[in-house]
Amino acid sequence: MTARSSSESPGRDIPEATIARLPVYLRALVALAEAGTATCSSEELALAAGVNSAKLRKDLSHLGSYGTRGVGYDVDYLRYQIAREIGVTQDWPVVIVGIGNLGHALASYSGFRSRGFRVVALLDADPARRGEVVADIAVQPFADLERIVREHGVAIGVVATPAVAAQDVADAMVEAGISSILNFAPSVLSVPDGVDVRKVDLSIELQILAYHEQRKASGG
Amino acid sequence: MTARSSSESPGRDIPEATIARLPVYLRALVALAEAGTATCSSEELALAAGVNSAKLRKDLSHLGSYGTRGVGYDVDYLRYQIAREIGVTQDWPVVIVGIGNLGHALASYSGFRSRGFRVVALLDADPARRGEVVADIAVQPFADLERIVREHGVAIGVVATPAVAAQDVADAMVEAGISSILNFAPSVLSVPDGVDVRKVDLSIELQILAYHEQRKASGG
DNA sequence: AGGAGTTTGTGAAGGGGGGAACAAACTCGA
DNA sequence: TCGAGTTTGTTCCCCCCTTCACAAACTCCT
Structure with a gap:
């Protein structure tokens, strides 16, 4: 100040x-x-x-x-x-919400651990997934988010749910105290000021490539 | 011209x-x-x-x-x-190389299909994966890349291998005729002029969030 | 027909970032 | 100690992009 x-x-x-x-x-x-x-x-x-x-x-x-x-x-x-x-001299605790195909891959990705991040919890709203273990971490119910965030001091959350659930998950994350969100769902998240969102959209990247590819093909 | x-x-x-x-x-x-x-x-x-x-x-x-x-x-x-x-009024054939955790997730991602892309082949260098079926597509040996690219007219390739293999895979893709590459491996690819590369690096996105998060915490 | 209200398309200004080029500062050898 | 060679840190300039602000163009109502 x-x-x-x-x-x-x-x-x-x-x-x-x-x-x-x-x-x-x-x-x-x-x-x-x-x-x-x-x-x-x-x-x-x-x-x-x-x-x-x-x-x-x-x-x-x-x-x-x-x-x-x-x-x-x-x-x-x-x-x-x-x-x-950057702030990665010590580990940042991270939670991943949505343990579908992508969530599995993210949970298993060793690059997080080696670059300053530690996945402390995997959450999913689907009761059928409860108890499933991915990369030595048990999937817990989404309702436990707030407790987990509080206990581990989590500031960063990863959204790997389908698009329809993404905004609700983001709202709950903000409510729980998370202030940085990495969003893999193909949807625009609206969050309060002070909360950072970065998005990774796989199909958007391909579409950008397709645009340039089309240009090449048509002799532009 | x-x-x-x-x-x-x-x-x-x-x-x-x-x-x-x-x-x-x-x-x-x-x-x-x-x-x-x-x-x-x-x-x-x-x-x-x-x-x-x-x-x-x-x-x-x-x-x-x-x-x-x-x-x-x-x-x-x-x-x-x-x-x-953009050029997505008709489908673009795409090959995915490297069927690990991330490759699985990408192969199963329905967003590609619904947004103008069709995964025509999954390739992996590991013989142990040969014959494995992911999302109704059989994993084929990496050596078949050139034939597949030729037969399907593939212009876009996805690299989902570990970092050490990425440059070799990219070289082979370019050699086979691919001119647009989406790279998920955490490594810098060098390609000839005329080939487009876009990269998606999961841990880099988290590190950017961590930087801002650190700033928030220290009252900046 | 005409005016009020609405919304697009665009011109102009300002900020940020990229790249060339150079001065400052260091090493090494005589 | 001094000069030649090397490499960083920085300045300057230009281009792209974002945003504001407004004229042009359309609809609707009287």
Whole structure:
């Protein structure tokens, strides 16, 4: 609330486009570290991340000056700084609602665990699924959402239900105290201010590809 | 190649940002049509699609003048026009490579079929999966990719393999004639010019949410 | 026929992001 | 210590996109 010196920390307002790329850089740095690389230039890291090196340097400059001119970036150090900036130096508890085909896949996805997230509960409204165990986690009734959120301090919820149920699930999540939602259902969620929603729509991605494909075919 | 009159068709160069929203509008229009709505204003449609109404009107204006001032848009007509523009008035054959947890979910996802895509083959390099049937489709060996692409005229491929295999799969897809790839593997694909790649990375989406969540918690 | 009300399509302004280019800063070798 | 080579951090410029605001065009009612 109080005005802060803008130079206190270099990146008090990191552009959204930069934030979306930080996880990509982090992934590339992990790969470099595992390959035994101790230092890398912006050119190398940019290549591994699939971006322009000038863009990479500008992105990193928003976090601070973590490189050394004439040398490059220390892989482990930069990796830690980015992880800290994103907030994945410690695990975030996550709940997944809707244990259909997609919910199963998400629950079993090892990438969450290794990148700072821990699935603490699987919920489904269908009583027939109760007791089913997926990836060592038992499916619990949707009605237990609020208790689980409270007990585990969950802030992030994943919606993997059919479209018709998605808004109700989101409402219940917000009510329970969740303030970030990742939505896989093909529907637009409306949530109060202060709640973030990101959507992943599989068929939309394909449709975008189809548009360009159609253009190619017709000699455009 | 030959120069065309720019007024022949209003939108010979539709902005990328607009293209990414057209599928959202299409989905909203389908929902409106199913609800029995014959006509809608830009305001209504924008609400259903979760965007600003001015943005919606500008987006649609790139396709042509399909609305009527003082009235609004004819739902069925606009729906057809958008579907035609995207290129989903007829089905696109699609192959999915990598039938793990995610591949299973994608193969079973009914949204593809209902939105202009038809999964014609499931491929996996693991011989143990051969013959397995998912969503009425038998899993075939990865080596059959080129034959299948040729026989079905496949232009779009989905990569649902682990990260280490993704680049090899993409290379084989390009070699087989595929020119649009949807990549679910957490890795950067390099492909020749003329091939489109879109990526969906589940953990990146969560990390972006985590960043904002961290900011909320620390009173930023 | 004409005016009031409604809604589309578009022009203009402002903000954000991408990329080239360069100065600052570091290493290395003599 | 000094110069050559390397690489970062930053500035500048341009383009795309978003949003506001309004004229054009349509309907409906009198």
